Structure formats: structure tokens, C-alpha cells
Amino acid sequence: MDNFEKYIRENAAKFDKHKADKEKMWANIAGELKTEAPKVIPIWRSPMLRVAATLLILLGIASFVAVQVFGATNDESQYASKELLDIDMHYKNLVSYQVQLVKDNPNLTEEDKAEFLSFMDELDAEYEELRLEMQKNLDNEQVLEAIVSNYKQRIELIEKLLKQINDSKIQDEDYGYTL
Amino acid sequence: METNIRFTHQALVEKCKTGHSSSQYQLYSLYVDAMYNIGMRMLGNKEDAEDIVQESFVSAFKNLGGFNYESTFGAWLKRIVINKSINYLKVKRVPVVPMEDHEFHLHEEPPEQTEAVDIKKVKIGIEKLPTGYKQILNLYLIEGYDHNEIGEVLGISTSTSKSQYHRAKKKLLEIINEL
Numbered sequence: 402m403d404n405f406e407k408y409i410r411e412n413a414a415k416f417d418k419h420k421a422d423k424e425k426m427w428a429n430i431a432g433e434l435k436t437e438a439p440k441v442i443p444i445w446r447s448p449m450l451r452v453a454a455t456l457l458i459l460l461g462i463a464s465f466v467a468v469q470v471f472g473a474t475n476d477e478s479q480y481a482s483k484e485l486l487d488i489d490m491h492y493k494n495l496v497s498y499q500v501q502l503v504k505d506n507p508n509l510t511e512e513d514k515a516e517f518l519s520f521m522d523e524l525d526a527e528y529e530e531l532r533l534e535m536q537k538n539l540d541n542e543q544v545l546e547a548i549v550s551n552y553k554q555r556i557e558l559i560e561k562l563l564k565q566i567n568d569s570k571i572q573d574e575d576y577g578y579t580l
Numbered sequence: 581m582e583t584n585i586r587f588t589h590q591a592l593v594e595k596c597k598t599g600h601s602s603s604q605y606q607l608y609s610l611y612v613d614a615m616y617n618i619g620m621r622m623l624g625n626k627e628d629a630e631d632i633v634q635e636s637f638v639s640a641f642k643n644l645g646g647f648n649y650e651s652t653f654g655a656w657l658k659r660i661v662i663n664k665s666i667n668y669l670k671v672k673r674v675p676v677v678p679m680e681d682h683e684f685h686l687h688e689e690p691p692e693q694t695e696a697v698d699i700k701k702v703k704i705g706i707e708k709l710p711t712g713y714k715q716i717l718n719l720y721l722i723e724g725y726d727h728n729e730i731g732e733v734l735g736i737s738t739s740t741s742k743s744q745y746h747r748a749k750k751k752l753l754e755i756i757n758e759l
Contacts, residue, residue, distance in 0.1 A: 405697065405753070409721045415699050416722050419629075421616035426634050427608060431601070433638040 449562075456555055459528065463548055466532075513565060520558050527551055586649045593653050597644050604641055611654060612637075615661050621706075621718045622665035632668055636661045662723065662733055666715070675712035676734055677744050697756055705755040713748035720745050
């Protein structure tokens with residue numbers, strides 16, 4: 402590098418002569434960001450963990466739909482939507498905890514992963530059907546129950562998988578989730 | 581202490597990963613002018629620079645989960661702005677490297693003993709450079725990229741980057757000497 406290059410690189414900051422129209426640009430950026438659904442931090446690396454992370458999003462969507470269904474102004478429905486939120490939070494925590502356990506466990510074979518994913522795909526398809534049914538029959542409690550049952554099956558699936566791996570690493574102080 | 585530089589604004593970045601909008605605004609405020617100046621240098625006009633910088637921030641915030649401090653946040657963001665600028669120029673069919681034979685100089689030229697010059701003259705000189713010379717010169721001299729990085733950004737080989745940069749610099753010095 403010659404003197405000229407060194408001199409320019411050392412004085413590169415002097416080439417920043419423009420001032421951005423900060424507020425106008427931020428308004429556009431914020432508008433774009435608002436249209437996006439909240440994202441889970443992709444600390445999940447393996448395909449299985451990605452599926453597990455997807456579960457959290459599905460739970461979020463379902464709880465939103467459920468809250469919309471029970472979103473009327475009377476006290477009873479407010480109570481019902483709160484209860485749904487509590488159930489949702491309970492499942493969310495359960496899945497998160499299990500995801501954390503899976504994350505801490507590297508002893509997982511490709512076969513186990515493939516099997517796990519195929520079950521998850523089936524449950525995804527079932528969930529999709531239920532979601533469509535929900536749109537047609539917003540007040541159908543049976544559909545809601547089926548959705549909750551769908552989540553339960555997912556959780557059971559993760560639990561079975563975890564049992565296959567290694568129970569010894571489960572420690573109380575690991576309880577928690579990263580979001 | 582060099583390794584710690586990568587973690588500049590780490591707390592703020594981590595808050596932004598959770599979608600915290602006031603943290604996003606804080607981080608944006610810290611970098612918007614620098615990024616806007618890069619956009620202006622690469623694209624040459626206010627409207628395009630604003631569009632690209634806005635797009636870059638939206639993209640950065642949406643993909644922040646993938647940022648894991650392998651570089652500083654600023655360097656990561658800068659790369660997004662530069663890549664988007666180059667893509668934009670390619671779509672608009674603006675040459676990003678000179679049209680002459682790319683592999684003309686396969687060996688590095690001996691450093692030219694140039695005296696330190698007036699920054700103002702350099703700015704004017706860069707403005708007057710033919711299309712295709714500006715980008716490579718900006719990337720090397722002002723953005724501080726090496727020829728490997730320039731090769732990646734522009735989709736050319738390292739030796740082409742070196743030869744084209746030397747041509748661009750020679751042209752710049754000619755223009756400056758005529759001022």
C-alpha cells in the first residue's frame with residue numbers, strides 16, 4: 402500500500418459528507434418491520450430444533466385465533482380467553498423446556514430425526530385442516546379441543562424423542578427457555 | 581482487545597434480536613449516516629441511496645438472529661448495504677467493473693510514490709471517474725475492503741480486482757493532477 406492509499410484510508414471518515422434524512426427513512430423502515438410477524442431467534446441449528454421452534458409460532462397463531470374467538474367484551478369470554486392464554490403459555494413453556502433439553506443433547510441419530518420429522522409433518526397437516534375448519538366454524542369448541550389435542554401430541558412426540566436420547570442431562574437449573 | 585471490538589453494541593443488538601423497537605431505533609441512529617454515505621458513494625444519488633439503506637436496515641433487523649459477532653455489527657451491516665447496492669447497479673445494468681479486459685494485469689504493480697493529496701481533490705476526482713471505476717476504488721480505498729472481499733462482492737477474481745483497482749487508481753491520480 403502506497404502513501405496515497407494509506408492517507409485516504411486514514412482519512413476515510415472525511416468522505417462521509419452526507420447527512421441522512423433520519424426520521425423519514427426510519428418511518429419507512431418501521432413500517433416495513435411492523436408488517437412482519439415476530440420472529441424466533443434462530444439459535445436453532447438442526448432441522449429438528451427448527452421444527453420445534455415452528456411449534457412455538459404455531460402455538461402463538463393458535464392462541465391469537467383463540468383469543469379472537471373469545472374476544473367479545475363480556476366477562477365470561479374474557480375469562481375464557483385468559484384461560485386459553487394460560488393454556489397456551491403452559492404449552493409454550495413445556496415445548497421450550499423440551500427444546501432446550503434436545504438442544505443440550507447431541508446424541509441423536511439421523512433415523513431418529515427423520516422419524517420425528519415425519520410425525521411432525523403429519524401433525525402439521527392435521528393442524529392445517531383444523532385451522533381451516535376453525536375458520537369455517539369459529540364457535541366450534543370441538544375444533545378447539547382438537548387443536549389442543551394436536552399440541553399435546555406434539556409435546557408427547559418430543560418427550561418420547563427425549564427419552565430416547567439421554568435423561569441424565571436433565572437438571573432442574575436448566576429449566577427455562579431462550580426467546 | 582481486538583476481539584472485543586466485534587461485540588460493540590452487543591447489548592443493543594441483543595435487544596434488537598427480540599424485536600424491541602426502541603432499541604432498533606437506537607441502533608439505526610448510530611449507523612444510518614455512515615450507511616447512507618456508503619449508499620451515496622456506491623449509487624451516486626439521494627433517492628437510490630435512501631431506498632437501499634432502508635432496505636438494508638429492514639433486511640438486517642429481519643435477519644439479525646443470524647448475526648453472531650463474527651464481525652462487528654457495523655461491518656455486517658455495511659456488507660449488506662454494499663451487496664444491495666451492487667445488486668441494484670447490476671439490475672440497472674450499470675457496469676460495476678470497467679468494461680476492458682479484466683485479466684490485463686496479472687501481477688501487482690509496484691507501489692506508486694504519490695504524495696499525500698488534498699481530500700477535497702480526491703472527492704472531486706472520484707466523482708469524475710468513469711462508470712465502473714468508482715465502485716472498485718471506493719470499496720478498496722474508502723470502505724477498506726481487501727481484494728478478496730471485493731472479488732466476493734463484485735463477483736470477480738482477486739487478480740481482476742487488483743488489476744482493475746490499479747487502473748482506477750491510475751485514472752484517479754491523472755484526474756487529480758489535472759485539477
